[in-house]
Amino acid sequence: MILFKSIIKGDYLQRTRSYAFLVTLAISLYLAYTFLPAADANYSTVKIGNYVGENNATWIGYVTAIMTSIFLSLIGFYLVNNSIKKDIETEVGMIIATTQISNFKYLLSKMLSNFLVLLTITGIVFAMGIILFFVRSNGADFNIVQFVLPYLLTTLPAIFFIAAFAIVSEVFLGRWLALHYMSFFFLFGIITANILPGGGSTLKMILDPFGVKVVTMGMESFVQQHFDAKATVSSIGFNFSAKKELKTFVFNGMPWPALYIVSRLIWVALSVALVFIASLFFNRFDAKAVIKVKKKKKNLTENLPAGNLLQDIKIAALPAISTDYGILPFIKTELLMLFRKGPKWFWVLNIGGMIALLFTTLNIAHQFVLPALWFLQVGRLSDLTTKEKTNRIHYFTYASYKPIERLLPSQIIAGIILMAGLALPLMVRYLAGGEFMPVIYLLAGAIFIVLLAAALGILTGGKKLFEILFFAITYTNLNSIPFADYFGALNNSSAYLSLMLLMISGLIITGFTIRKYEIRHL
Amino acid sequence: MVLDINNVSKKYNKEKFGLSNYSLSISNGILGLLGPNGAGKSTLMKIIATISQPSSGTLTLDGQDIVKNPNYIRKVLGYLPQDFGVYPNLNAYEFLEYIAAMKGVGGANLRQRIDMLLEGVNLTEAAKLPIGTYSGGMKQRIGIAQALLNEPKVLIFDEPTVGLDPEERVRFRNLVSELAENCIIILSSHIVSDIETIADEVAIMKSGELITKGTQPEVIQTVAGKVFETVIGGNEVSEFKTRHLVVNSIRQKDKTRLRYISNNPTEGSTPCNASLEDAYLFLTKSNAS
Numbered sequence: 001m002i003l004f005k006s007i008i009k010g011d012y013l014q015r016t017r018s019y020a021f022l023v024t025l026a027i028s029l030y031l032a033y034t035f036l037p038a039a040d041a042n043y044s045t046v047k048i049g050n051y052v053g054e055n056n057a058t059w060i061g062y063v064t065a066i067m068t069s070i071f072l073s074l075i076g077f078y079l080v081n082n083s084i085k086k087d088i089e090t091e092v093g094m095i096i097a098t099t100q101i102s103n104f105k106y107l108l109s110k111m112l113s114n115f116l117v118l119l120t121i122t123g124i125v126f127a128m129g130i131i132l133f134f135v136r137s138n139g140a141d142f143n144i145v146q147f148v149l150p151y152l153l154t155t156l157p158a159i160f161f162i163a164a165f166a167i168v169s170e171v172f173l174g175r176w177l178a179l180h181y182m183s184f185f186f187l188f189g190i191i192t193a194n195i196l197p198g199g200g201s202t203l204k205m206i207l208d209p210f211g212v213k214v215v216t217m218g219m220e221s222f223v224q225q226h227f228d229a230k231a232t233v234s235s236i237g238f239n240f241s242a243k244k245e246l247k248t249f250v251f252n253g254m255p256w257p258a259l260y261i262v263s264r265l266i267w268v269a270l271s272v273a274l275v276f277i278a279s280l281f282f283n284r285f286d287a288k289a290v291i292k293v294k295k296k297k298k299n300l301t302e303n304l305p306a307g308n309l310l311q312d313i314k315i316a317a318l319p320a321i322s323t324d325y326g327i328l329p330f331i332k333t334e335l336l337m338l339f340r341k342g343p344k345w346f347w348v349l350n351i352g353g354m355i356a357l358l359f360t361t362l363n364i365a366h367q368f369v370l371p372a373l374w375f376l377q378v379g380r381l382s383d384l385t386t387k388e389k390t391n392r393i394h395y396f397t398y399a400s401y402k403p404i405e406r407l408l409p410s411q412i413i414a415g416i417i418l419m420a421g422l423a424l425p426l427m428v429r430y431l432a433g434g435e436f437m438p439v440i441y442l443l444a445g446a447i448f449i450v451l452l453a454a455a456l457g458i459l460t461g462g463k464k465l466f467e468i469l470f471f472a473i474t475y476t477n478l479n480s481i482p483f484a485d486y487f488g489a490l491n492n493s494s495a496y497l498s499l500m501l502l503m504i505s506g507l508i509i510t511g512f513t514i515r516k517y518e519i520r521h522l
Numbered sequence: 523m524v525l526d527i528n529n530v531s532k533k534y535n536k537e538k539f540g541l542s543n544y545s546l547s548i549s550n551g552i553l554g555l556l557g558p559n560g561a562g563k564s565t566l567m568k569i570i571a572t573i574s575q576p577s578s579g580t581l582t583l584d585g586q587d588i589v590k591n592p593n594y595i596r597k598v599l600g601y602l603p604q605d606f607g608v609y610p611n612l613n614a615y616e617f618l619e620y621i622a623a624m625k626g627v628g629g630a631n632l633r634q635r636i637d638m639l640l641e642g643v644n645l646t647e648a649a650k651l652p653i654g655t656y657s658g659g660m661k662q663r664i665g666i667a668q669a670l671l672n673e674p675k676v677l678i679f680d681e682p683t684v685g686l687d688p689e690e691r692v693r694f695r696n697l698v699s700e701l702a703e704n705c706i707i708i709l710s711s712h713i714v715s716d717i718e719t720i721a722d723e724v725a726i727m728k729s730g731e732l733i734t735k736g737t738q739p740e741v742i743q744t745v746a747g748k749v750f751e752t753v754i755g756g757n758e759v760s761e762f763k764t765r766h767l768v769v770n771s772i773r774q775k776d777k778t779r780l781r782y783i784s785n786n787p788t789e790g791s792t793p794c795n796a797s798l799e800d801a802y803l804f805l806t807k808s809n810a811s
Contacts, residue, residue: 314700315670315697315700317638318635318673319634321622321627321628321632321671321672322630322631323597323629324623324626325626326623326628329619329620329623329628330620333612333620337609337611337612391609392606392607393606394573395573395601396621398572399571399572399573399596399599401593401624401626402593407624520572520575521574521575522568522573522574
């Protein structure tokens with residue numbers, strides 16, 4: 001039991017005491033702020049037909065709770081999905097493997113630690129919700145019960161489920177990062193597809209792990225009874241259209257069906273059950289795989305001749321070398337590492353994606369195939385500027401000749417070559433059709449996403465923030481929301497290109513400035 | 523070449539100093555750096571390697587300020603850090619080419635130089651295998667090879683013999699001795715014998731400060747006439763240690779043979795020739811510093 005608690009505590013502290021987590025909290029705070037649009041904002045988050053609630057404690061509590069359920073489920077999964085991998089990387093897992101703790105208790109402790117991390121972020125959003133109430137409620141009474149209830153019934157079981165699903169998918173798919181990510185991508189799509197259409201049934205309400213459907217049904221029912229019989233919840237998220245036409249109503253809460261409350265408890269129990277099932281397949285910190293890898297390594301080096309020792313090196317006999325301050329050798333090696341990263345069969349998916357870029361309609365290729373294909377490179381891009389520290393090469397790179405002028409640009413250029421190369425079939429199609437500007441947009445997109453990866457890697461020292469953001473951006477793009485379109489599928493104006501150039505400049509300045517400081521302050 | 527370190531301090535926070543008013547002049551030859559964990563050896567080497575900046579003080583190489591102009595030393599630097607890593611997906615050849623690019627060296631002879639270095643560190647056969655499959659000793663040898671890629675004039679070795687077996691250690695010392703003819707070599711090690719056999723000068727550090735620097739005989743002189751051996755009962759050892767600085771103990775049935783440093787030797791003790799290890803332990807463990 002002591003070990004069980006220690007793992008939860010240690011894991012939680014290890015993850016929350018990082019600079020990356022602070023950045024995540026800051027972003028969460030900002031997102032929470034945007035959950036409740038100001039009166040003059042040009043977007044809405046939750047609306048029923050053309051109606052939104054007035055800013056009382058109930059509306060703010062319900063809106064921030066369901067927005068948290070959805071967005072924290074989406075982002076939170078990517079935030080907590082590597083807790084077992086961390087133990088393997090740091091070799092703490094090997095120590096834990098020798099203790100008496102059972103697989104189930106270990107995975108359960110990891111799941112609870114995941115839950116605590118997500119709970120911390122929920123706490124931040126909750127606090128922001130209270131601040132927003134006092135800022136935007138125009139003196140309404142603070143109804144604490146109505147404010148807290150949606151968090152308790154909707155958000156907490158939702159993040160509990162996510163905490164468990166992250167563990168389960170890590171056990172089964174942890175070794176294949178992109179598959180691991182894609183599995184949740186599809187699950188999230190299925191769940192939100194169940195939530196979003198208006199109307200609903202008891203079955204839909206129960207089958208929603210995020211617990212949002214019951215709230216949208218309740219809100220719909222209220223508006224339909226009092227204002228508009230045909231109104232349905234048409235959007236949960238950031239809707240930038242037709243904000244000015246919205247009408248307001250006073251929302252004082254809804255009855256919570258007993259069946260719903262029971263279903264939430266069942267989701268919690270199911271989450272634990274899923275972890276238990278995963279524990280039956282969890283081979284103790286991937287011990288078998290580790291052994292296999294070690295055996296493979298041993299076999300490779302075992303065949304070497306005997307006397308495998310340091311020899312006498314005659315320095316005077318070494319040939320003289322000349323100076324070469326070019327960056328081509330860097331770019332070549334960085335590209336080599338990008339290509340070799342991940343399993344080889346993954347390139348089958350990449351090639352499949354490139355073929356799809358050639359043979360689907362231009363619109364589909366640009367709007368859907370390309371972002372998916374680029375997202376498949378998330379593992380390659382996310383460690384573009386973090387791999388030096390991860391592999392402890394930074395002692396060499398930081399002490400190298402002009403690293404800011406030579407190495408960092410090479411890493412970025414290699415990333416851009418990879419991304420532009422993957423988009424090449426699409427570019428060729430545009431050029432063949434005499435369209436030049438879409439090619440510029442595509443190049444700007446490739447440069448932007450690579451620089452985002454580089455800058456966030458340097459800023460946070462880790463891969464997570466970029467991975468989460470890249471996923472969120474891709475998800476938004478696949479849902480045809482122009483807001484996050486960074487490769488010109490939906491936007492094609494000079495203003496858009498100027499904005500892209502501005503952001504690219506900002507990322508360059510951020511990345512280079514911080515790295516310049518880092519290399520002299522190890 | 524002359525590397526001058528003048529009043530260099532590295533302050534981590536209000537109370538914690540990595541280095542404190544450190545001054546040292548190093549010319550061609552081997553300087554052995556000795557000191558317990560936390561003495562500031564790695565901090566000093568990181569500052570010389572330009573990957574950490576001093577809070578105050580100056581460092582010059584042949585009169586050039588290398589804090590303001592780090593690229594001056596980077597061109598001629600060979601650095602083997604204590605806990606360096608590798609890119610596991612590259613093979614030894616690719617990795618060395620990458621390091622060569624970092625150091626800004628190339629030309630027609632680079633391939634031949636890499637081949638010869640790989641031969642020297644006995645990794646020719648493994649050169650095409652991913653470095654991720656290498657043993658600790660093999661990785662250490664790759665580290666040694668990379669430090670020699672660019673005809674270095676300043677070589678910094680931080681615990682270089684970790685992972686090398688005794689025979690390799692001897693070869694490494696031979697290599698360092700040969701390099702020292704035209705280079706400044708700064709060699710840090712916990713293993714006094716590694717320093718003892720090759721260092722022209724020794725610098726002993728403690729708590730971020732330079733305690734002493736000199737040739738080995740000069741450093742050993744600090745404990746001359748203070749080193750003794752005695753044999754006592756096993757149950758007396760703990761009490762003995764409270765009165766004297768014990769530098770070695772060997773159990774012999776119910777007795778223990780002790781080598782110790784003291785100004786007041788116990789009755790029946792035999793005087794011994796002092797060694798660098800005695801001097802190191804005396805200066806770092808006692809209050810003599």
